[in-house]
Amino acid sequence: MDKRVLMTGFDPFGGETVNPAWEAVHRLDGRALQGGWTIVSQQVPTVFDRSIAVLREAMGRVRPQVVICVGQAGGRAQITPERVAINVNDARIPDNAGQQPIDTPVVPGGPAAYFTKLPIKRIVAALREAGIPAAVSNTAGTYVCNHIFYGLMHLIATEHPQVQGGFVHIPYLPEQVAGKTEPSMALDLIVRGLELVAAVAAAASDAGGEADLAVTAGQEC
Amino acid sequence: MDKRVLMTGFDPFGGETVNPAWEAVHRLDGRALQGGWTIVSQQVPTVFDRSIAVLREAMGRVRPQVVICVGQAGGRAQITPERVAINVNDARIPDNAGQQPIDTPVVPGGPAAYFTKLPIKRIVAALREAGIPAAVSNTAGTYVCNHIFYGLMHLIATEHPQVQGGFVHIPYLPEQVAGKTEPSMALDLIVRGLELVAAVAAAASDAGGEADLAVTAGQEC
Amino acid sequence: MDKRVLMTGFDPFGGETVNPAWEAVHRLDGRALQGGWTIVSQQVPTVFDRSIAVLREAMGRVRPQVVICVGQAGGRAQITPERVAINVNDARIPDNAGQQPIDTPVVPGGPAAYFTKLPIKRIVAALREAGIPAAVSNTAGTYVCNHIFYGLMHLIATEHPQVQGGFVHIPYLPEQVAGKTEPSMALDLIVRGLELVAAVAAAASDAGGEADLAVTAGQEC
Amino acid sequence: MDKRVLMTGFDPFGGETVNPAWEAVHRLDGRALQGGWTIVSQQVPTVFDRSIAVLREAMGRVRPQVVICVGQAGGRAQITPERVAINVNDARIPDNAGQQPIDTPVVPGGPAAYFTKLPIKRIVAALREAGIPAAVSNTAGTYVCNHIFYGLMHLIATEHPQVQGGFVHIPYLPEQVAGKTEPSMALDLIVRGLELVAAVAAAASDAGGEADLAVTAGQEC
Numbered sequence: 001m002d003k004r005v006l007m008t009g010f011d012p013f014g015g016e017t018v019n020p021a022w023e024a025v026h027r028l029d030g031r032a033l034q035g036g037w038t039i040v041s042q043q044v045p046t047v048f049d050r051s052i053a054v055l056r057e058a059m060g061r062v063r064p065q066v067v068i069c070v071g072q073a074g075g076r077a078q079i080t081p082e083r084v085a086i087n088v089n090d091a092r093i094p095d096n097a098g099q100q101p102i103d104t105p106v107v108p109g110g111p112a113a114y115f116t117k118l119p120i121k122r123i124v125a126a127l128r129e130a131g132i133p134a135a136v137s138n139t140a141g142t143y144v145c146n147h148i149f150y151g152l153m154h155l156i157a158t159e160h161p162q163v164q165g166g167f168v169h170i171p172y173l174p175e176q177v178a179g180k181t182e183p184s185m186a187l188d189l190i191v192r193g194l195e196l197v198a199a200v201a202a203a204a205s206d207a208g209g210e211a212d213l214a215v216t217a218g219q220e221c
Numbered sequence: 222m223d224k225r226v227l228m229t230g231f232d233p234f235g236g237e238t239v240n241p242a243w244e245a246v247h248r249l250d251g252r253a254l255q256g257g258w259t260i261v262s263q264q265v266p267t268v269f270d271r272s273i274a275v276l277r278e279a280m281g282r283v284r285p286q287v288v289i290c291v292g293q294a295g296g297r298a299q300i301t302p303e304r305v306a307i308n309v310n311d312a313r314i315p316d317n318a319g320q321q322p323i324d325t326p327v328v329p330g331g332p333a334a335y336f337t338k339l340p341i342k343r344i345v346a347a348l349r350e351a352g353i354p355a356a357v358s359n360t361a362g363t364y365v366c367n368h369i370f371y372g373l374m375h376l377i378a379t380e381h382p383q384v385q386g387g388f389v390h391i392p393y394l395p396e397q398v399a400g401k402t403e404p405s406m407a408l409d410l411i412v413r414g415l416e417l418v419a420a421v422a423a424a425a426s427d428a429g430g431e432a433d434l435a436v437t438a439g440q441e442c
Numbered sequence: 443m444d445k446r447v448l449m450t451g452f453d454p455f456g457g458e459t460v461n462p463a464w465e466a467v468h469r470l471d472g473r474a475l476q477g478g479w480t481i482v483s484q485q486v487p488t489v490f491d492r493s494i495a496v497l498r499e500a501m502g503r504v505r506p507q508v509v510i511c512v513g514q515a516g517g518r519a520q521i522t523p524e525r526v527a528i529n530v531n532d533a534r535i536p537d538n539a540g541q542q543p544i545d546t547p548v549v550p551g552g553p554a555a556y557f558t559k560l561p562i563k564r565i566v567a568a569l570r571e572a573g574i575p576a577a578v579s580n581t582a583g584t585y586v587c588n589h590i591f592y593g594l595m596h597l598i599a600t601e602h603p604q605v606q607g608g609f610v611h612i613p614y615l616p617e618q619v620a621g622k623t624e625p626s627m628a629l630d631l632i633v634r635g636l637e638l639v640a641a642v643a644a645a646a647s648d649a650g651g652e653a654d655l656a657v658t659a660g661q662e663c
Numbered sequence: 664m665d666k667r668v669l670m671t672g673f674d675p676f677g678g679e680t681v682n683p684a685w686e687a688v689h690r691l692d693g694r695a696l697q698g699g700w701t702i703v704s705q706q707v708p709t710v711f712d713r714s715i716a717v718l719r720e721a722m723g724r725v726r727p728q729v730v731i732c733v734g735q736a737g738g739r740a741q742i743t744p745e746r747v748a749i750n751v752n753d754a755r756i757p758d759n760a761g762q763q764p765i766d767t768p769v770v771p772g773g774p775a776a777y778f779t780k781l782p783i784k785r786i787v788a789a790l791r792e793a794g795i796p797a798a799v800s801n802t803a804g805t806y807v808c809n810h811i812f813y814g815l816m817h818l819i820a821t822e823h824p825q826v827q828g829g830f831v832h833i834p835y836l837p838e839q840v841a842g843k844t845e846p847s848m849a850l851d852l853i854v855r856g857l858e859l860v861a862a863v864a865a866a867a868s869d870a871g872g873e874a875d876l877a878v879t880a881g882q883e884c
Contacts, residue, residue: 083307
């Protein structure tokens with residue numbers, strides 16, 4: 001068989017020289033998963049709109065059954081699959097093309113939000129089972145991460161209804177915070193974690209979109 | 222003139238004996254604001270569905286032009302107006318009626334999310350100007366706070382289209398965390414802050430729904 | 443009778459325009475406590491060595507039975523009586539006279555550390571009982587706060603053996619962090635807390651240096 | 664030549680099934696370092712007094728020129744060499760023999776504190792240079808970590824004056840916090856970090872106790 005997980009990672013931004021997302025994602029390019037799946041990696045620019053255009057082109061070219069976009073979440077200690085993408089851009093800092101949109105929609109006229117189609121609770125359970133710190137997140141922020149996540153879900157809704165897709169945030173690499181107090185995660189562990197994310201999402205796709213686990217990932221705020 | 226801000230606060234939950242939301246909100250009951258406005262306070266139960274029913278009844282009775290629901294955000298150090306309500310219930314702990322829904326919609330068939338109609342950036346600017354710690358939040362969680370917030374926005378969309386409404390999270394009171402390490406905020410400061418929130422929202426309503434400030438409140442994640 | 447608690451507070455430093463320590467301490471000047479005690483407040487400069495010289499002069503003039511030095515602990519959410527002062531200056535930022543000592547002793551030839559003579563566990567218990575967030579701290583840092591604390595304990599050891607003395611760190615005021623995420627504490631609550639600290643220390647002095655409570659305030663790290 | 668770094672790690676405590684200290688330290692047993700040095704690893708029990716007795720026996724047997732005790736610092740994101748050991752035991756939880764001392768001295772009649780003899784700023788600089796998160800810490804807590812650190816420095820002061828010694832705290836392993844929010848560090852990175860700590864300490868010993876770097880590691884509190 002011939003099934004593909006398309007995985008994207010951003011280039012560096014915000015003064016960083018590496019982005020753990022692309023560092024991890026490109027190491028998974030070509031990786032074979034159980035059940036006849038292969039990971040295809042794609043770099044995307046940390047740029048509003050252009051990132052979605054690159055994603056759209058890649059989806060058309062690769063024809064994946066599963067798409068997982070990956071981004072850096074500075075300050076988080078865990079791998080965090082995101083629950084929901086919201087239709088807003090609100091940039092604290094400029095993107096890599098100098099754009100800094102404030103309270104603009106990702107897609108004018110699009111719905112206020114999209115929920116992921118990934119089995120995020122199954123994914124978190126599998127990561128923890130493997131000893132990898134993980135949790136569901138209820139906000140992907142309002143920067144390019146949320147932007148491509150919303151763009152992905154809108155592409156799925158309007159052009160690729162059969163695709164399972166979502167977004168996963170990952171921590172800083174240790175070398176990014178060697179002199180700071182923020183938490184980090186070793187690259188090897190992130191790579192292992194993202195491979196597991198892809199494998200669980202692929203298996204769920206094979207199972208015809210089985211229901212996610214009925215376990216709480218709730219937060220009071 | 223005769224204009225009303227309806228303000229709601231929850232009863233205690235999660236083992237707490239007070240809820241700072243109701244402690245603060247009930248002190249504002251009857252408070253007159255500039256421009257002919259009065260605050261009307263309403264307690265709501267920390268119970269899925271019932272909280273929205275109580276809110277709906279109060280909106281029909283009070284006929285407010287502005288509605289501000291208030292809830293406790295244990296662990297936050299600031300007053301945080303919420304940007305977006307999402308159509309999901311995912312309870313980490315049971316509500317006060319013993320219900321613990323997992324991944325159910327607040328309103329079956331409702332949109333995935335609603336954005337607040339409060340001028341949240343204007344509110345945050347006014348709070349900071351007054352020396353009160355404040356920030357926009359991009360997640361109201363998945364418990365009863367997000368639930369009533371979504372319910373409010375759905376009531377506005379379907380029954381009260383002229384109403385400006387939203388949700389504000391507040392910190393613990395000092396006595397709730399006397400032996401813990403979480404941040405807190407004195408009741409007097411919360412009351413002053415919420416009065417200011419109501420005043421800014423009322424003024425924006427008077428101004429016919431003027432645009433919010435074009436300043437960033439963005440977060441990368 | 444005529445007994446005095448000398449309480450000191452620093453002037454602002456590090457770019458701040460207020461220092462909560464002096465804001466709170468000067469409000470307690472002249473405050474009468476049970477048992478014939480009066481609080482005498484003294485400002486001290488945020489300057490290495492000079493702060494201790496001012497403290498020494500004040501102790502000679504006021505002739506207190508109890509001395510409590512107070513300083514700002516940016517980032518802490520609680521009132522934290524300090525357990526131990528160490529014989530080192532290591533300044534991350536210059537003091538208000540432009541000095542930035544690195545790894546110099548507070549008192550050349552002095553002992554490596556002094557333990558406080560205040561009943562810090564009794565104090566924490568009283569603060570919590572009053573609903574004020576509090577905890578014992580095991581590090582006063584390496585800046586002017588630890589410096590004056592060590593200086594105080596050395597003055598007690600060498601010149602005023604009958605004095606009970608120690609150091610208390612307090613949080614930021616809300617207006618100092620209106621636009622930041624750090625925790626804060628309202629000035630009224632800090633003032634109430636410090637008055638309680640003075641009262642408990644005064645009572646312990648009256649009791650002839652009774653033993654502190656045998657309750658844990660331990661930390662693994 | 665024949666020079667030895669003795670490195671100790673605790674067994675698990677507090678409900679954990681592994682202790683990252685021993686996990687990392689035992690992997691370094693026999694490791695050769697530049698300049699004719701070898702690491703000798705020794706497990707110590709998480710027990711007051713007994714841990715120091717085991718350390719004392721090992722120092723007599725191994726005859727090291729450098730001793731580095733290692734312990735877990737749950738909640739820290741960095742490798743943190745400790746600056747100072749204090750003469751107090753104050754246990755929040757019982758040790759592995761059920762003892763829970765409160766405000767007892769480590770060594771009755773011993774000095775209030777000892778400063779480390781390791782070049783902690785040189786060590787932190789080397790770790791950061793290697794991309795490993797690191798910082799000087801000013802408190803080793805009041806549990807068995809501080810206890811063995813104080814015991815080590817007292818043994819050096821009284822029996823082994825030629826030895827350079829100190830204590831290093833390390834983060835949780837990822838699998839310890841797979842379902843929690845605390846930061847962690849991969850075992851490989853900890854092992855690499857501790858080897859570097861040993862190498863820098865060994866080189867400083869070879870250099871005859873050269874002065875530490877004159878860079879700040881100061882904290883206001």
